[in-house]
Amino acid sequence: MSTDQTGQGGSTASTSARYPHGQGRDLVQLVTPSGERVSHPEFDYWVRDITDEQLCSLYEDMTVIRRIDVEATALQRQGELGLWPPLLGQEAAQIGSGRALRSDDFVFSSYRENGVAYCRGVDLTDLVRVWRGNASSGWDPYTVNMATPQIIIGAQTLHATGYAMGIQNDGADSVAVTYFGDGATSEGDVNEAMVFAASFQVPVVFFCTNNHWAISEPVRLQSHIQLADRAAGFGIPSLRVDGNDVLAVMAATRVALDRARRGGGPTFIEAVSYRMGPHTTADDPTRYRDANELEDWAAKDPISRIAALLDRKGLLTEELQQQVKDKADAVAHEMRTGCTTMPDPEPLDVFKHVYSTPNSWLDRQQDHYARYLASFGDPAGAVSEEGAR
Amino acid sequence: MTQMTFARAINAGLRKSLENDPKVVLLGEDIGTLGGVFRVTDGLQKDFGTHRVVDTPLAESAIVGTAVGLAYRGYRPVVEIQFDGFVYPAFDQIVSQVAKIHYRTRGAVKMPITIRIPFGGGIGSPEHHSESPEAYFTHTSGLRVVTVADPQDAYTVIQQAISCDDPVLYFEPKRRYHDKGEVDEALDPAAAEPMGRARVLATGTDVTLVAYGPLVKTALDAASAAADEGISIEVIDLRSLAPVDYDTVVASVRRTGHLVITHEAGQSGGLGAEVAASITERCFYYLEAPPVRVTGFDIPYPYSKLEMHHLPGLDRILDGVDRALGRPNSLSGLEG
Numbered sequence: 001m002s003t004d005q006t007g008q009g010g011s012t013a014s015t016s017a018r019y020p021h022g023q024g025r026d027l028v029q030l031v032t033p034s035g036e037r038v039s040h041p042e043f044d045y046w047v048r049d050i051t052d053e054q055l056c057s058l059y060e061d062m063t064v065i066r067r068i069d070v071e072a073t074a075l076q077r078q079g080e081l082g083l084w085p086p087l088l089g090q091e092a093a094q095i096g097s098g099r100a101l102r103s104d105d106f107v108f109s110s111y112r113e114n115g116v117a118y119c120r121g122v123d124l125t126d127l128v129r130v131w132r133g134n135a136s137s138g139w140d141p142y143t144v145n146m147a148t149p150q151i152i153i154g155a156q157t158l159h160a161t162g163y164a165m166g167i168q169n170d171g172a173d174s175v176a177v178t179y180f181g182d183g184a185t186s187e188g189d190v191n192e193a194m195v196f197a198a199s200f201q202v203p204v205v206f207f208c209t210n211n212h213w214a215i216s217e218p219v220r221l222q223s224h225i226q227l228a229d230r231a232a233g234f235g236i237p238s239l240r241v242d243g244n245d246v247l248a249v250m251a252a253t254r255v256a257l258d259r260a261r262r263g264g265g266p267t268f269i270e271a272v273s274y275r276m277g278p279h280t281t282a283d284d285p286t287r288y289r290d291a292n293e294l295e296d297w298a299a300k301d302p303i304s305r306i307a308a309l310l311d312r313k314g315l316l317t318e319e320l321q322q323q324v325k326d327k328a329d330a331v332a333h334e335m336r337t338g339c340t341t342m343p344d345p346e347p348l349d350v351f352k353h354v355y356s357t358p359n360s361w362l363d364r365q366q367d368h369y370a371r372y373l374a375s376f377g378d379p380a381g382a383v384s385e386e387g388a389r
Numbered sequence: 390m391t392q393m394t395f396a397r398a399i400n401a402g403l404r405k406s407l408e409n410d411p412k413v414v415l416l417g418e419d420i421g422t423l424g425g426v427f428r429v430t431d432g433l434q435k436d437f438g439t440h441r442v443v444d445t446p447l448a449e450s451a452i453v454g455t456a457v458g459l460a461y462r463g464y465r466p467v468v469e470i471q472f473d474g475f476v477y478p479a480f481d482q483i484v485s486q487v488a489k490i491h492y493r494t495r496g497a498v499k500m501p502i503t504i505r506i507p508f509g510g511g512i513g514s515p516e517h518h519s520e521s522p523e524a525y526f527t528h529t530s531g532l533r534v535v536t537v538a539d540p541q542d543a544y545t546v547i548q549q550a551i552s553c554d555d556p557v558l559y560f561e562p563k564r565r566y567h568d569k570g571e572v573d574e575a576l577d578p579a580a581a582e583p584m585g586r587a588r589v590l591a592t593g594t595d596v597t598l599v600a601y602g603p604l605v606k607t608a609l610d611a612a613s614a615a616a617d618e619g620i621s622i623e624v625i626d627l628r629s630l631a632p633v634d635y636d637t638v639v640a641s642v643r644r645t646g647h648l649v650i651t652h653e654a655g656q657s658g659g660l661g662a663e664v665a666a667s668i669t670e671r672c673f674y675y676l677e678a679p680p681v682r683v684t685g686f687d688i689p690y691p692y693s694k695l696e697m698h699h700l701p702g703l704d705r706i707l708d709g710v711d712r713a714l715g716r717p718n719s720l721s722g723l724e725g
Contacts, residue, residue, distance in 0.1 A: 108458070136489075140497040147461065148494055152485050158451055159486070162458020162466075169414070169440050169464075176458070188478070192451035199446050353496040354530050356554040360585070361632040362530070 025228075027240055027272055030247040033300045035308020037247075046251035052315055058099065058246050059306045060324045062091040065115040066303060067328035069277075071335055072114075072128055076281040080339055081131040085112045089244070089276030092302030093209050095119065096249025097271070100257060101177060106163055107146040108156035109179040112209075116179060120144040124331060125338025134342055154180055154187035157206065161193045164202035164266075175260040177205045183214025185230060186222045194234040194268070203260035205253070206231070206268040209243060211275035216288035231268035243273030244302040273302070347373060390573050396429050396566040398540035399505075401574060402547035403430065403467065407437050410465060413551060415442045416452050417469030417505075426471055427507060427566055449479035456502050457486050465501045467551055473508040474517025474690075480525070487556045488531030503550045504558045508536075509603040509653050510700055511564035513693040520690050521654035526558050527631040527663070534631040535584050536560040538605035540570035542628070548578040557584075560630075562603035587634040589641065593623035596647040596710050599638060599664060601627040604651050604701060611706040620710065630660055638664065639671050646677040647713040651701045656684040683709035 028043055050058075069086050076084045087094060090112070098119030101107070109116055114127055117139075126138030130149070137148035150156035160178035167174055184190050185208060197204050210227055212219050223230065231238035237259075241252040249271055256267035274297040278285050310316040351366040393401065406413045415430060421444035424431030434442035445452050449470060456466035470476045476483070483504065490500050510519030526534050533555050537543040543561070550557035582588065590605065591612045600608035605626045612622035623641050627633060642648050648668055650661040665680035683701045691699050701709075711718035 106461070135495060136493040137495055137497075141461070141494060142497060147498075152481060155454065155482065155486055158454025158482065159458040159461060161451070162455030162460075163462050164458070165443075165455055166459045166462030166464055170462070189450055189454060189482075192446075192448040192454070195446050195448060196451050196455055353492045353494075355533075356491055356496065356499055359533075359632050360634065360636075 025226075025240055027242040028248045028252055029242040029245050030251065031245045031305055031309050033244075033305055035305055035310075035312050037309060037312075040251075043248065043251040043255070046254045047247050050247065050250070052313065055306070055310060055313075056315060056320055058095055058250075059303070059310055059320075060327060061095045061099065061115075061119070062246065062303050062306065063324045064328045064331050065091055065095065065118050067332045068114065068118065068124075068127065068335060071332035072131070073277075073281060075128065075336065075339055076131070081128055081281075082133050083280050083282060084128075084131050085114075085280045086275075086277035087112050087115055089274045089297065089302065090209055090211060091115055092246040092306070093243040093249055093271040093273045096246040097177070097179075097207055097253040097269075100250045100253035102174065102257075103145060104172075104174040105145065105257070106160075106174065106176050107179070108160040108163065108176065109146065109149055110153070110156065110181060110184070111149040111151055112181070113149065113179045117144075117146060117149075120146045122146065123338075124335040125342060128335060128339045129342065132339060132342060134345060154184035154190040154193075156180065157184070157190045157193035158196070160204050161197045161202060161266075164197065164204035164260075165200055168200065168202050173203075173261045175203045175205060175257050177207060177257075179207045179209065181214060182208065182210040182212065182219040182222055182227060183217065184208070185227055191234075194231065194236055194266070197266035198235045201263075201265035203263075204266045205256040205260060206236070206266060207253070208268065208270050210270050210272050211243075212273075213275055213279070213285070213289065215279045215283060216285075226270065228268060228270035236266050236268050238268040238270065240270045240272065243271030244300050244305060246302060246306055274300070276301075390571045392569055393540055393572050394566065395540045395543055395562075395568050395570070396427055398544040398570070398572050399429050399547050399561065400431055400433070401572065402544040403433060404436075405574075406467070406548050406551040407433065407441060410552075412463060413465045413467060414440070414459060415467045415469070416445050416456060417443075418445060418447055418452070418471050420444060420469050425469060427563065429505075429507075429561070429566075430469065449475055449477075450482050453479040453482040453487060453502075453504065457482065457490065457500065460500050460502055461498060465503075465551055467503040467505065470504060470506045472514075472518045473506055473520040473522055476506055476522060483526065483532070483558075484529045488529045491555070492531055499554045500556045501551070501554050502556045503547070503553075504556070505547075506558060506560050507563040507566075508560045509562050509564060510690060510696050511603065513696070515693075516690065519696065521652065521685065523558075523560055523630050524654055524659050527660055531556065532631060533557045533585075533629070534560070535629050536562065536602035537628065538562065538565070538600075538602060538626050540568070540572050541576075544572050544574070545576060545578050545581045546584045546628070549581070549584040552578070553584070560602055564603050565606065568606070585629045585632065585634060587628055587637040588626045589623060589637065590626050591622065591624040593621035593645065595621045595645055596649055596713055597623045597625060597638065597641040597645045598706070598710065599625045599627055599648065599650045601630060601652065601660075604653060604706075607701065607703055608651060608706060611703045611710070614703060615707060615710060620714070622710065627664075633660075633664060633667070635667055635671065638668055642668055642672045643675045646675055648672075648676065648680040649683060649706070649709045649713050650680065651683040651706050651709065653685045653700055655687040656682055657687050659684055678713050678715060681709045681713045
């Protein structure tokens with residue numbers, strides 16, 4: 001029970017030693033790992049409108065992004081993608097929060113929030129464009145109100161805070177939401193973002209997915225206290241939620257969004273989850289992580305949990321499961337096709353968009369390189385044929 | 390035309406930009422109530438409000454990083470880094486974010502951010518207050534790096550920088566803040582000399598002397614002194630450090646056949662090296678001698694009692710001119 005409640009996996013004993021303030025507050029949980037809907041005096045209110053149909057839809061979303069993740073991992077193994085950062089195990093955190101957002105809210109995320117991007121309506125081909133090495137970004141941020149994924153850890157939290165300063169200036173009631181991991185909380189930028197957000201009381205939500213591992217470094221190396229408790233030091237209210245419980249995550253996100261929209265300033269959410277896969281396809285977690293820990297967390301799998309809830313409610317019909325599987329397969333197929341048929345960029349594209357106004361240095365380099373390519377007669381083939389000279 | 394100090398001219402330019410475009414916002418430490426430690430933003434918060442001129446917490450990465458978010462939302466942030474040596478905590482946000490978001494998003498997101506940095510020495514300050522970090526930024530694609538050398542140019546270029554859709558680092562020669570000059574406030578920045586162009590401030594026939602920022606005045610003084618000895622120096626104020634307007638320098642060197650470049654920053658990997666190499670590539674057959682650099686030493690910025698040894702002064706520049714012309718100089722007789 002205690003491990004379920006705290007979400008600290010199979011290392012409860014060592015955890016309490018490492019968190020001297022004890023286990024801290026309980027995780028907000030609305031659905032137990034066995035799929036039982038438990039009532040919560042405060043948070044039930046925030047998901048009271050969720051119908052059976054919407055529960056099925058959340059189940060579908062989570063299944064689809066897991067399928068996307070599997071397909072992208074396969075594409076990487078087949079050499080179609082250079083790299084992929086799997087989100088396996090974090091589906092509830094991403095879908096629960098992503099589906100709580102309004103279209104005019106603006107997301108600044110890390111590279112792992114492909115589930116959030118899916119919620120924002122990002123084109124499936126665009127999800128893999130960067131990882132194929134075809135472009136530096138997949139989508140135009142303004143078409144989906146989500147910045148392109150940030151690779152520098154935590155840098156995006158400042159962008160969200162600045163964007164929220166702009167929202168405040170504009171007198172709008174939208175919210176900037178920034179996603180980052182447990183490791184990012186150690187970065188200066190995340191701390192500076194919280195200083196600014198608190199100081200100016202801007203509408204920003206700090207959504208920290210505590211997936212327990214920053215590549216090989218465990219969360220206990222990042223923090224001596226629970227991550228959610230750090231926010232208090234900045235004067236930012238925080239919520240600590242079971243990140244594998246899609247309803248709880250949605251409720252917590254709605255609380256934070258509502259506070260922000262009503263001028264209540266920033267909120268920090270710690271969604272306690274677990275990265276069940278590797279950090280990226282280039283990583284080997286067996287070198288640093290105990291298999292038992294993974295097993296503990298597999299028992300708390302977010303998709304199994306909502307499936308169990310649906311089952312208890314008599315909603316998990318064969319028809320629904322088939323329908324969801326078909327949707328997931330269709331999405332995966334569409335992404336694969338989009339990936340493998342993506343046209344290669346043109347050589348001179350490297351010079352595009354460095355500046356929005358002319359730059360004499362770059363124009364000259366582009367001109368010289370174009371002349372060099374032209375000297376082969378076939379600009380497109382010049383580089384690849386170089387070895388044959 | 391109005392007589393005003395360099396600092397006042399920048400203030401007037403900022404005021405014009407704030408008046409002309411409601412999307413312009415200023416961010417920085419002490420820029421509001423105090424008006425900045427150099428008073429460059431004096432009175433602006435009083436007239437434009439705390440949402441247009443924002444006193445921020447002391448966190449340089451956040452000052453620049455939140456400017457990125459504001460730019461995402463359509464604002465044109467102008468941030469002040471209080472001193473040159475304080476820019477380093479913001480380095481990642483400048484070179485990895487500000488510089489690259491337009492490229493990263495394939496042109497979808499513009500970053501019209503102006504980063505004002507008082508730079509250079511000569512004011513007797515302690516460590517971290519007199520540095521010349523421009524080369525770090527000229528090396529980063531996606532940034533425009535400019536500096537100014539007189540009040541009129543300061544007034545014009547700050548407005549051009551703010552209206553530019555690319556990020557601009559605007560280096561302010563802090564030891565010239567109190568120098569006075571004529572400023573025509575009616576001058577339309579759009580009609581003035583573009584900030585990317587170098588200016589020939591004194592014509593000459595024997596040597597091309599390239600300077601920027603605080604050393605432009607020193608270079609002009611050197612040219613006057615040299616004229617007394619019968620040496621004719623053409624002084625070019627580079628103005629834009631990235632990109633450098635090489636066409637103007639090339640045209641000059643093709644006439645004079647000699648090039649001297651001077652800056653306060655250390656020599657190794659400095660802008661002088663870049664100018665020397667580029668001009669050598671483009672003017673090899675016109676050069677009658679190798680380009681000469683007269684720069685700060687490759688040392689941490691020294692304590693103030695010795696800073697005038699580090700900073701190129703009129704005599705060191707003239708010695709460099711002598712080296713370029715093959716006249717007797719401090720290194721005469723030394724091989725290589």
